[in-house]
Amino acid sequence: MSTVVLLTITGLGLGAMYFLVASGLSLIYGLMGVLNFAHGAFITVGAYGAWFAETKLSGIGSVPLRFLAASVVGLAAGTCFATLVELVLIRPLYLRHIEQVLVTVGVSLATVALVEGIWGSDPKFYVLPPWFSGTTTVAGAYIPNDRWIEIAAAAAVLVGLLTFLRFTRYGLIIRAGVENRAMVTALGIDVKRAFTLVFALGGLAAALAGVLSGIYFTSITPERGTSLLIFAFIVIVIGGLGSIKGSAVASAAVALTQQYVNYYSTGIGDLSVVLLLAIVLLARPAQLAGRTA
């Protein structure tokens, strides 16, 4: 029983990071039709932004406070970077999908190379509050405390995004734009502002995933963003392109599959996720076209 609890909560912690990456990726594709391979770079910028800030904030004596301040810097860096990518690189290529893919792949590769060039490819470590490395006992299972942080962060982002989409004017525009972007413009709405906002929100969530990945995996590396992005792509295909709730469910399903298969077999957790993707596509091929925010 304790193993099941441990695997489930650890799986949900991993799923939380997948969701943080996938939610922005899914909204960006749903609204703009942009397959954003640069999303992994937002994760990297967020993670390294927080790490770099932490090294410069040694004046803050309290470890929790320093980590919190560094995280805010990391999130701001990821958000600003995503906004700049949209304004400078994506906007001029509006509706030119092949060029957008090439540019976003280029941003992804260049960001990893730049980070490696400046700080090297060795893992970097956050100085975390001691509570993070402790455990909580649940039904006999010793659950690493950081899993609660990751799950709580993803739940907060899920609720925040759904509230934003449901109750704000821009949320309404985004939900409508995911269904039919041209018709939104035909109602007199400048949908490009919504594009920028969605990129900024996606960058914020991805940067948060970057920071949390440094806790979950105990370190950050330049390639972490790329490896998380691969699973996030699988999540958005399974969950339905453009669907936030679908991304949440699919994130949990993918991560739990990975955890359980990895535990009960040896090292084929990643392969099992690909099989899950294939099963979903065979059972529900329309999933690739699904669009509701």
Place this chain on the structure above:
Amino acid sequence: MSSAPRPLLEVRDLHVDLGGAHVLQGVSFDVPAGGITALLGRNGVGKTTTLRGVLGLVPRRGQVVLAGERIDREATHRIVRRGVGYVPEDRDVFAGLTVAENLRLAARNGSARYDLVHDLFPELEERARQRAGTLSGGQQQMVAIARALLNPNRLLLIDEPTKGLAPALVSEVAGLLERIAAAETALLVEQNLAVVRRLASSIVVLDQGRVVHVGTAADLDDEALVHRLLGVGHAA
């Protein structure tokens, strides 16, 4: 001696290429201020593309002048904000949004005419919380028209509003358009000639991406002309 009033909409030498096909090949016509101008033609001659070209929803070349000002270099949302309402073919309501959200999306600051819309379509007020995707075809058409009417318009572009509707609803929609036309100018694409005869004051006929006839609705009483321009199979 007074000169003729300037048309509300002037379309000059409009070209549109879509998917390698030269769909519009130099379309030119005017829409006078007031009343309904019907844009007619067989299926696939470019009627919907003409409306989309005026609105900038497809890449186009040529001149489009609204009330004396060129709009052909402007983005779609700016053209709409100049007072151009659009009722698309197949309604294009946002299926996942409620009726109220569809209307709220279209409403512009301070100018939304909810009273007018609810007067014309009282059913939409009753169904405000219903998802638009669950409405019948006729009800979706009401939402599409209501969205366009919610803001004051100088020109309404209406694309096949009776398409796919039951005969009783066709008459109802025609009646609504008649009320609307009393206050606003409209360019109407419509296949149903009975509706066109009832509503339109002037007509423009397209064939293979070109204007082949400009006249009044009375021209539709000439059976030989209708047969030549619109073909035998055209709904009457």
